[in-house]
Amino acid sequence: MTTTVETSRGVIRVSSLTKTYPGPARGLKVLDNVSVFSEQGSYIALRGVSGSGKSTLLNILGGIEVFDSGTVEVSGANLGTLLRRQRTAFRARTIGFIFQFFNLLPTLTALENVSAALEPLGKAITERREQSMAMLDAVGISHLANNFPAQMSGGEQQRVSIARAMVKRPPVILADEPTGALDHKNATQILDCLARLQQQIGTTIVVATHDPIVIGYATETWEMRDGAIEVSHS
Incomplete structure (x- = not known):
């Protein structure tokens, strides 16, 4: 079953997508x-x-993979018409990514990892640092700003990953199994943090997951089966 809704207000609009x-x-x-x-x-x-x-x-929505046919629009950008360099610029300004295994740069501190997300936007160093510290504070780990990933727990590293994704206040967050490497307690804390920031910023979040905990936070579910998507609303 495939569900289609026609409206001009959508941040994500996918039509007849084939890959x-x-x-x-x-x-x-x-x-x-x-x-x-x-x-x-x-x-x-x-x-x-x-x-x-x-x-x-997720990779198609993030402008990482191309597709065979159909239309994919994310925050007003028609991804099928963008060249490679244009897709890179699109990701920099529009998409925040959160990964299962954090993908933090091991040689950078928490503050530097978050700040790196703002570099492609041309912000001054002082502005990047101020915004990054504010976001680390928002996820509750500003006291770890100068720590390297190896000096943090899995839950703390994932908070840095959330801060990095959210710091540019993107219209869309794409998260691939963000709780997969965490225990139940840390997973719940991470999802609480993500939901709180999502409400504050108004970001659309798409979470690929096997974790039933995530369903309780979602406003809608996209169930993938046999190449199609069935949509249900909470």
Whole structure:
């Protein structure tokens, strides 16, 4: 089942999206004529078995992967029309990424990791530092600003990852299994933190997950199955 909603206010608008990876015969079609929509400020849980296309869809929404056919619009940008360098600029200003294993640069402090997200936007060093410290404070770890990733717990590193994703106040956050490497207590704390910031900033969040805890935070669920998406609202 594929759900389509037509409206001009959507931050994410996907229409007739198809994506196939090379392989035997006709290849592997992971996304088959998918159409979905989401308004600004939604919290979306993206579910499906391993190999169902969750990461592929996130990569397409983030301008990392190209697709075969259809239309993908994110925050007003038509991704199918962008050149590689334009997609890079799109990601820098529009998308915040949160990963399962944090993807922090080990040679940079927490403050430097967060500040790095602002460099492509051309902000002055002082401004980057002030905004990064404020976001570290918002996720509750400003006291660890000068610590390196190896000096922090998994939960603390994920808070840095959230701060890095949120510091530029992006219209869209894409999170791939953000609680997968955390225990239940830390996962809940991370999701509480993410939901609080999402409400404050108004960011749309799409979380690819197998974690049932995430569903309780979501305003809608996108269930991926056999190349299609079924949408349900909380």
